[in-house]
Amino acid sequence: MLNFDKLSLNIPDTTKPRVVIIGGGFGGINLAKKLSGKHFQVVMFDKQNYHGFWPLLYQVATAGLEPDAIAEPLRKMFGSDDYEDFHFRLVRVTGIYHATNTVATLIGDLQYDYLVIATGTKPNFFGNEQIQRYSFPLKHIPDALNLRSQLLQCFEQASMTKDQEIRHSLLNFVIVGGGPTGVELAGALAEMRTHILPTDYPGLDFSKMNIYLIEGLDRVLPPMDPKSSEKTHRYLEKLGIVVKLSTLVESYDGLTVMLKGGEQIKAHTLIWAAGVSGALVDGLPAESVERGRILVNPFSQVIGFNNIFAIGDIAFMKTEKYPRGHPGVAQPAMQQGKLLAKNLRRLIKGEKLEPFEYLDKGSLAIIGRNRAVADLPGNLHLSGFFAWIIWLFVHIMYLVGFRNKLVVISNWMYRFFTFERGTRLIIRPFVRKGDKSARDFFKKYNPDS
Template sequence: MAFNIPETGQERIVIIGAGFAGLKLARSLVRSDFQIVLIDRNNYHQFQPLFYQVAMAGLEPSSISFPLRKIFQKAQNVLIRYAEIERIDLEGNRVYADLGYLNFDKLVICTGATTNFYGNEAIEELTLPMKSISEALGLRNAILTDYERALSIRDFDERQELIDIVVVGGGATGVEVAGALAEMKKYILPKDYRELPYGEVDIYLVHAGSQLLPGMSENASVNSLKYLRDLGVKVILNKRVQSFDGDYVTTNDGEKIRCGKVIWAAGIVCPVLQGFPTEILGRGRRIRVNRHLEVIDRQDIFALGDAALVEGDPAYPDGHPQVAQTAIQMAKLLSRNLKKSARSQWKPFAYKDLGAMATIGRNRAVVDLPRVKFKGFFAWVVWLTVHLFSLLGVRNKVIVFLNWMWNYLTYDQSLRLIIRPGKTRKEKQ
């Protein structure tokens, strides 16, 4: 069965994924001569850099998500489909989803990346990733539920399992989560869970490398380590987590850490759609593209964002950083190129590094800009401002701003609800 999409005579561009890349591309092609079909497994765009604040009960999911239909209410040439693409037929110019199939003239793959468990099934099953809003909410529920349960446990060892948390991966996500957990321990637990011996709560950050925040400057790495240690996080460097059985984390040198919750932020890998030729995949299963972002040896098939591995850029021989700016810049370039009638006018992709930043909690952040690097309160304000302005929608910006102000002034957040989906009537039967 075919998707129900009108045949308008316009050239049809199918975009899979409405993350930073897919959304930017679709928005840039509003009012162009193309028919755009934007497909995502969610009916909203999610702002991943603030997932950890949802997980730590600092923000509600709705304040960092934006409904796709609202964004394109007035865009006549953009059609949204809420569907999961399962298979691609590159020879037949067709994508297949649960809804049926859809033909395309041009295809743009913007499916992002997913958590990399490095093939370890036990770790995949037992740890908590944070690559979607629902996973962030799952994490929030798990943390709060365990604190609630720990109140009734007398045995020290059993309690440790519920209250201690291991974060794996010292990239920006791991560092930000560990910092936020340490602040929760410092400011929230003594008020909300007075009976809990919160001095017993241990937060570990295990990182395989010798420096936190790989990809950022040495200064940023050293300062983030200091900030985390000041907050009481037990940072373990140069060790890999080898296994987790639900009760203990074991590192590669045999060290065992007692804990029941592991947050897995140790790397990403790209999902591969069925039917996609594996010889076109590069490191991290990213899709190899040329500097026009067109898939190697294919015409009119493109890949953008985390999913794309650009070949032929001497400045980035291993590919561009998998961050929001890369996705946005790629989408801008492709939309400009597609609007030009002659391919000879197409421009190659050249990444403009705007810098990187991470926050480790209240008044603590590290910022690396191309010409200057700084830390502390000013860096934290810059971090807040950049993230606030990057959010979609005025309503979201206002809500997040008010939340942050409230949290800052009161040292509190008011969102610590454990909300689990109820069973539908069908499920109860």
């Protein structure tokens, strides 16, 4: 067993300004890539050793892709001579001591000259502990693999029971949240129901498999244009998905979904895609945090500090155009990371900093084969096949690593002609004595999920 007392961060001393980045997401990696090792020592902390392309996480959950197709090891990304003074440590950050410019981790502390918080978000269950315990979030690769196993185990169990009520419950899938994750997951499940599952389970009647998409607001894809929302709603209904708008989930005990108003849905699987909150780090004063995110100025500086920054989903930058902060998608994080690298160079030279201006490149969502919606610059709204092609191109372009691009393209081409999903593997951890279910076991050993 590993003795943490024998570990240390083991970061070499330096005469260069030290930039500590917490988080290896879109913001963190774009910042680190643009910071030259000649001018800074860059140290990145993350509790996972890879950068993941989370927009495709639902495809891992629905057996369309393997996890290594959407993830790239951080050490591989920064292993060349171009990053001569870059240091990655697989460790959890436990706090910030801004009075001494120190970051605390599980295996030691490290002083910084500049600190960048790029920790992203975590699922927001709005204080409902029962839903948190029994639902399936979809934020990280372990979540996706666990959900994939859950889906497949439900089909296996449904094929082995003669009890119609239990079978019906096993074949009910409830997705809470009508944003891109919920919509795309619902579409993928519907395609599995039509093209894959009847062949795998010939003894089951999949006309009785129900997919519910529940959204608290009055339309799906609330961040997108109403035209795109309406088109998406029609696509979902054509796929046989039951869409419930202006509906809230009150509770879930692992077997029954209770909706506000009294309606009940018997289901062994509830997938939580209803919201996120900032993955905050302890140590910042209360006045630097608002609505679960870190308040920053137009230069990404945390309010009240000159040498602490926040970028990406964790950052709350209020502007006239975005009074509630920028959209929680990859583009703001990437753009903020690149600009912050320039501003850190300006800062050490005593030059004026450049304020951040978000360049909105549009929004996309896919609802199955040949079905997608796109809100593009210039008030251009597309749907159908052309929006689907744009979605494919954009997601391939932003994948990290040539191998990942090649793997995803080949998988998509194979699925386009065959409808096949080749990764239908159940790899959920076994249940130990004392754990009530595989779900409880997963939550116990993956507490951040």
